[in-house]
Amino acid sequence: MFRPLKILIGTKCPPTRCCSAFVSRMRFSNLQYVNRLKEDDEACAAALQNAHIFLFHRLSPLLQRTEHRTLRPTALVCSGTEPQNHRTTEESVLIGCSEENQAQFCLDVGKNILNPGSSLSWWPETLNSVQDPSPYEPDLCFLLQGQALLRWNQTSGFCSTTGQPTHRNRAGSQRVCSSSGIIYYPKMSPVVIVLVSDGKRCLLGRQSSFPRGMYSALAGFCDMGETLEETLRREVAEEVGLEVHSVSYSSSQHWPFPHSSFMMAFHASVSPAHTQVSCQLEDARWFSLEEITSALQVKTPPRRGDPPVVWLPPKHAIGNRLITEWRSVSCLHYVNM
Numbered sequence: 051m052f053r054p055l056k057i058l059i060g061t062k063c064p065p066t067r068c069c070s071a072f073v074s075r076m077r078f079s080n081l082q083y084v085n086r087l088k089e090d091d092e093a094c095a096a097a098l099q100n101a102h103i104f105l106f107h108r109l110s111p112l113l114q115r116t117e118h119r120t121l122r123p124t125a126l127v128c129s130g131t132e133p134q135n136h137r138t139t140e141e142s143v144l145i146g147c148s149e150e151n152q153a154q155f156c157l158d159v160g161k162n163i164l165n166p167g168s169s170l171s172w173w174p175e176t177l178n179s180v181q182d183p184s185p186y187e188p189d190l191c192f193l194l195q196g197q198a199l200l201r202w203n204q205t206s207g208f209c210s211t212t213g214q215p216t217h218r219n220r221a222g223s224q225r226v227c228s229s230s231g232i233i234y235y236p237k238m239s240p241v242v243i244v245l246v247s248d249g250k251r252c253l254l255g256r257q258s259s260f261p262r263g264m265y266s267a268l269a270g271f272c273d274m275g276e277t278l279e280e281t282l283r284r285e286v287a288e289e290v291g292l293e294v295h296s297v298s299y300s301s302s303q304h305w306p307f308p309h310s311s312f313m314m315a316f317h318a319s320v321s322p323a324h325t326q327v328s329c330q331l332e333d334a335r336w337f338s339l340e341e342i343t344s345a346l347q348v349k350t351p352p353r354r355g356d357p358p359v360v361w362l363p364p365k366h367a368i369g370n371r372l373i374t375e376w377r378s379v380s381c382l383h384y385v386n387m
């Protein structure tokens with residue numbers, strides 16, 4: 051009665067079946083094609099012959115300035131007629147495919163000197179100005195995913211059990227120990243990020259490692275065995291000395307800095323009677339709706355010598371989303387008062 055899923059892979063959704071466009075896309079088209087390329091080295095190598103390859107240099111995406119002063123990723127377009135050089139074939143990682151099933155890869159053309167700092171330096175000023183993609187270009191999430199996969203492959207060359215080299219599949223989505231056969235997959239660290247409110251103000255903090263002037267929602271890595279709620283309450287207590295009450299989930303995001311975090315974002319509140327901050331960060335303070343509204347207008351971090359100004363995480367960062375959500379709800383609240 052049931053046909054095995056493999057027969058359906060790569061085919062159109064059968065007309066007699068009724069499923070949403072989303073389910074159809076997930077089960078029958080692009081994603082299944084990408085999954086097949088991950089499993090089949092030969093198919094992946096063939097797809098590379100007609101692929102878009104997005105370039106990185108030491109883990110920073112190579113971006114070109116457009117005539118509209120936004121930035122766009124730099125891509126090599128393979129025609130299938132020229133032989134791929136060894137390095138392209140061996141070291142590019144698969145990140146997805148276009149609507150037309152043209153595979154998309156990322157390649158680091160300057161990977162030999164691993165400098166963790168260099169991968170952090172590009173993001174604050176560029177995230178705000180990467181242009182929204184055309185239908186044939188990857189969006190920013192693809193670039194972040196590509197960076198994370200390139201980094202994982204560059205830093206996972208040896209098996210942590212046997213010490214022997216690991217070998218990657220063509221897609222770069224897994225590595226296998228040459229001696230024990232242990233399979234390694236890319237790992238992410240779960241992180242909770244939370245915007246705390248006292249009803250009228252929201253609480254933002256900054257670490258010394260943040261760009262000049264930047265404040266964001268509080269964040270912290272989950273400890274082994276902790277629930278998300280426990281991490282959230284512990285981080286807020288540790289970093290600012292407050293106890294949160296109601297907690298509500300907002301959204302999530304993959305974040306490649308410093309090493310592939312999976313950010314889960316929440317709103318939480320404290321009692322207006324208990325808002326005294328005891329800070330273990332470089333700074334943490336309450337911001338009014340007016341202060342948040344003007345900080346959201348600041349598009350680039352202040353430079354050395356500029357007057358002090360509060361700068362919030364760029365629009366693609368989940369911290370920005372939390373702050374924007376809080377502002378929208380607070381504005382509605384004032385309108386209804």
Ligand SMILES: NC(=O)C1=CN([C@@H]2O[C@H](COP(=O)(O)OP(=O)(O)OC[C@H]3O[C@@H](n4cnc5c(N)ncnc54)[C@H](OP(=O)(O)O)[C@@H]3O)[C@@H](O)[C@H]2O)C=CC1
Pocket residue numbers: 239241243266267268269270271272285305307308309311313363367368369370
């Ligand atoms: N997308 C966004 O809008 C935002 C993202 N973030 C991200 O949230 C993440 C966590 O925030 P942060 O405040 O730094 O976290 P924490 O408050 O947990 O502090 C970081 C420290 O936690 C320790 N730690 C525990 N587990 C890990 C792990 N798996 N990986 C790395 N360090 C770990 C390290 O301490 P030690 O070195 O002493 O062992 C590290 O210095 C960061 O990746 C940051 O980039 C933060 C704000 C906004």
Ligand SMILES: [Mg+2]
Pocket residue numbers: 268269270289
């Ligand atoms: Mg923290």
